[in-house]
Amino acid sequence: MHAVNDLSLEIRRGNVYGILGPNGSGKSTTLGIVLNVVNKTSGTYEWFGGTKDTHNALKKVGAIIERPNFYPYMTAYQNLELVCKIKEAPISKIDEKLELVGLLDRKDSKFRTFSLGMKQRLAIASALLNDPEILILDEPTNGLDPQGIHQIRDLVKKIAAQGTTILLASHLLDEVEKVCSHVLILRKGKMLYSGPVDGINASECYELRCANNEQLADHLGGYPGFKSVTAEGDKLLMFTSTPIDTAHLNRYLAEKSLYVSHLAVRRRTLEEQFLELTKESL
Amino acid sequence: MKRLFSIEFQKIWMNRSSRILLISYFIILSFIALIASLKIEIGSFNMRLADQGIFNFPYIWHFNTYIAAVLKLFLAIVIVSMMANEYSYGTLKQNLIDGLSKKEFVLSKFYTVVAMALASTVYVFLLSLILGLSFSSYDETSIIFTDLQFIAAYFLKLTAFFSFCLFLGILVKRSAFALGFLLVWNIFEGIVFAILRVGFFADSPDTARSVMRFLPLESMANLIKEPFTRLSLIKQIETSIGGAANAKIYDVQFVDVVIVLAWTVIFVLMSYTILKKRDL
Numbered sequence: 001m002h003a004v005n006d007l008s009l010e011i012r013r014g015n016v017y018g019i020l021g022p023n024g025s026g027k028s029t030t031l032g033i034v035l036n037v038v039n040k041t042s043g044t045y046e047w048f049g050g051t052k053d054t055h056n057a058l059k060k061v062g063a064i065i066e067r068p069n070f071y072p073y074m075t076a077y078q079n080l081e082l083v084c085k086i087k088e089a090p091i092s093k094i095d096e097k098l099e100l101v102g103l104l105d106r107k108d109s110k111f112r113t114f115s116l117g118m119k120q121r122l123a124i125a126s127a128l129l130n131d132p133e134i135l136i137l138d139e140p141t142n143g144l145d146p147q148g149i150h151q152i153r154d155l156v157k158k159i160a161a162q163g164t165t166i167l168l169a170s171h172l173l174d175e176v177e178k179v180c181s182h183v184l185i186l187r188k189g190k191m192l193y194s195g196p197v198d199g200i201n202a203s204e205c206y207e208l209r210c211a212n213n214e215q216l217a218d219h220l221g222g223y224p225g226f227k228s229v230t231a232e233g234d235k236l237l238m239f240t241s242t243p244i245d246t247a248h249l250n251r252y253l254a255e256k257s258l259y260v261s262h263l264a265v266r267r268r269t270l271e272e273q274f275l276e277l278t279k280e281s282l
Numbered sequence: 283m284k285r286l287f288s289i290e291f292q293k294i295w296m297n298r299s300s301r302i303l304l305i306s307y308f309i310i311l312s313f314i315a316l317i318a319s320l321k322i323e324i325g326s327f328n329m330r331l332a333d334q335g336i337f338n339f340p341y342i343w344h345f346n347t348y349i350a351a352v353l354k355l356f357l358a359i360v361i362v363s364m365m366a367n368e369y370s371y372g373t374l375k376q377n378l379i380d381g382l383s384k385k386e387f388v389l390s391k392f393y394t395v396v397a398m399a400l401a402s403t404v405y406v407f408l409l410s411l412i413l414g415l416s417f418s419s420y421d422e423t424s425i426i427f428t429d430l431q432f433i434a435a436y437f438l439k440l441t442a443f444f445s446f447c448l449f450l451g452i453l454v455k456r457s458a459f460a461l462g463f464l465l466v467w468n469i470f471e472g473i474v475f476a477i478l479r480v481g482f483f484a485d486s487p488d489t490a491r492s493v494m495r496f497l498p499l500e501s502m503a504n505l506i507k508e509p510f511t512r513l514s515l516i517k518q519i520e521t522s523i524g525g526a527a528n529a530k531i532y533d534v535q536f537v538d539v540v541i542v543l544a545w546t547v548i549f550v551l552m553s554y555t556i557l558k559k560r561d562l
Contacts, residue, residue, distance in 0.1 A: 035379045037562040055383035063379045069372035074296045085289045086380045126380075 002041070003029040004189040011134065011167060016160045018176030018197070019169040020274065021186035027169040028066060029189075031138055035063055048133070059087045062127030063136035067143075068119040072112035076103055076122055079111055080129060089130040097125040101155060117148030124155060134165040141175060153179060173274055185274060206238045206246070209262035210253075219256050223249065235262065286390035287397065289382075293364065294394065300360045307356040308405060314349055315413055335513065337417035340429035344509040344532065346410040347436035350402070351506060354440055357398050358447045362460045365391065365451025375562045388554045391448055399440035407433050435505040435534040442502050442542045445549040452553045471497050498549075501541040507532050 004026040011017060019027050032038030034045045036054045047057030070079045080094045098104040101121040106114070114122065120140060127135055137156065141149040156179050160166050170176050176183055177197060185193040210216050213236055217229050220238050227239040246263055253260055294300045317336070322329045336345050368374040377387060410433075415421065450460040474497065478490040494500050512532050 032561070036384075037375050037378050039559065039561055055378075055381055055386070058379060059381035061381075065375065065379060067372065069376035071293065071296070071367075071371060071373060073298065074292075078292070078296060082289060082292055083380055085285060085292070086377060086382050088285070088381075 002189055004033070004186075007186070007189065007191050009184060009191075009194065011165060013133070013165050014163055015182050016156075016166045016180045017168065018180035018183045019167065019186060020173065020176050020183055021169075021171065023171055024188075025171075025186040026189035027171075027186060028138055030186075031063070031065065031136060031167075031169060035061075035065065035136070037065070059089075059130060060132055061134050061136065062130065062132035063138075064120075064123045064127050064140060065138045068123035070111045070119070070122065070126075073110060075108050075110055076114070077107040079122070080126055083126045083129055087130045093129050093131070097128050098122075100128065100158075101125040102151075115148075117144050117151065120144065120148070120152060121155070124152070124159075128159070132164065134167060135159060136167045136169075138169045139171070140168070141170070141172065149175075204240045204243050205266040206240070206244070206249070207232075207235050207262060207264045207266050208238060208260050209235045210258055210260045212258070216253070216258055216260070219253065219258060223252060237266070283389075283393065286386055287393045290364075290390040290394040291397075293367075294360065297364075297367075300364065303356055303360050307353060307402075310353060310356070311350055311402070311405060312409065314346055314409060317349075335419070337413050339414045339418045339420050339426045341509070341512065342410050342414045342418065343429045343432040344506070344512065346406055346413070347432045348506050348509050350406045351436060351439060354402075354443055357402065357440075357444065358464070359457070359461065361391075361395060361398070361444050361447045362451040363457040364394070365448060366455060366457035366460065369455040378562065384557045385554065388452075388550065388557060391553075392445065392550055395444040395448055396441055399437055399444060402440055403433060403437040406436060431534045432506060435539070438539065438542055438546075439502050439505045442498070442546045442549075445546045445553075446498060449549040449553045449556075452556055468499055471499050475500075495538065496541055498545045501538055501545060504538045505534055505542060 007026070007030060009030075019030070021027050029038055033040045033043075034047075035058065047054060048060070052060075071082070074082070076098065077094060080097070081091060083089075084091050084094065095104060095107070098107050101124055103118060103121055103125065106118065111119070111122070124137075124140070127137075140156070141152050144152065153175065156166065156168065160179070166179075168176065168180060180197055182195065183193065183197050184191060208216060208220070213231065213234070217231075217236055220226060220229055220236070223240075223244075225240040225242045225244055227241050229236055229238045231237070246265065250260065250263060294304075320330070335341060368377070374387070378384065382390075411426075414426065418426075420426075447460070447464065450463050451457065454460040454463055471494075475490065475494050478493055479487060483490040483493075495504050507530070509532070511530065
């Protein structure tokens, strides 16, 4: 049994990547392998074009895996001081990063007194200490309340705006949709899709309804660019490979004596596309 | 090396329990001095231990290192829990992600082990020197610095023992279980000895002992042999009861040094191997 199988991926500078997949799809395992905490059975990876060995490359990377891990008996500042020693980053960065995540006034509080949201923000501050070229976040909003989720997302956007490459693993679709420019969809350790978030909208979807849906479905099949049609309640959903002009479609149907009472372009959410993608491979 | 040690030192020193244990250890170690004031009174028989030559150079080096080694369990707790904490806090994983290599991680722990052994050794050396200068009947420089082999053996013994604890901490991941394992191992060595003695080498106890000396805890114990029968008072008793003094070798044996060094290397390498093989 392989947690991750046949996965190949290249991260380019300056983009925000989302790794999307249901729980247990291999997101954390993939990140664990490149972060040198999970042993791989086969395959290779390299950091920054292979110019550095893994542990030195990791000093130029910021990463948070699953939950914030710090020494509970040390203060926020002391914890970051330790990370600075490990990453060989200047101590002077600590205040700057604490300011960024809004924890500067709590810097002398012990880590164990922090709420989960604060812990997660401290983890982000810690990951940023070395001004990393790439920031890896694994489920950064897991277990947070709506306000905490919002704070983290704002923070991620802020960091992305500064030009840092970000790799965000999540099972939350809207999170990836809101934050990322590229997406990689995993299921059972296999890659289902990899490319720009917009590119995933390869098929267009239109809602139609008329008095005789069966006849309508027959005639839609002859329309240029048609891919498939399915029924949804009293409506038909038509998928096309290219965007079509709805006015043209309306005239086409009218010429066949079919008068639609409803015609609309449906904007498909990432969730629907994700479900469709993961369903196809079942 | 300085970087690795300072990382580890911060982890330990900021932890209140570890700090208290470390301080208590050194305070309790000082209480060896109190043995000096111990008086044994049996009827008209009156004896002050300090006057019996236990603080005489060079015997004091042997006596103090033997007694001080008993307290090493304090530091063992600190070492085992510093490792177990890394697992339970998830900081081992985080340290590696932050850019510490697995090798550096084990090295930083090993440096700490050596530093603790060294601190304890220096402390025992100074303590013995002061006690000796105050109570010893001989104070010629050449006599004072005779038998410093015991100080060196003490350092080696602690380093090896702490490396064993470090290895158990990495292997077992839980401090209580690791210490339990240490106890179980101790009993195991006892059982092995019993089996060898009664079963395989029933007719030659020396052979049993020469096999036993290869086991880790036994080899560490062999480095500094018990000093009590060496005391002139006990020797007198022995001579009067048995007719002849026990002709035992008390010196640190070269073979034991080699065995203990080998175990230290094995423990450190095994710690590294486990860490390398394990998914964290």
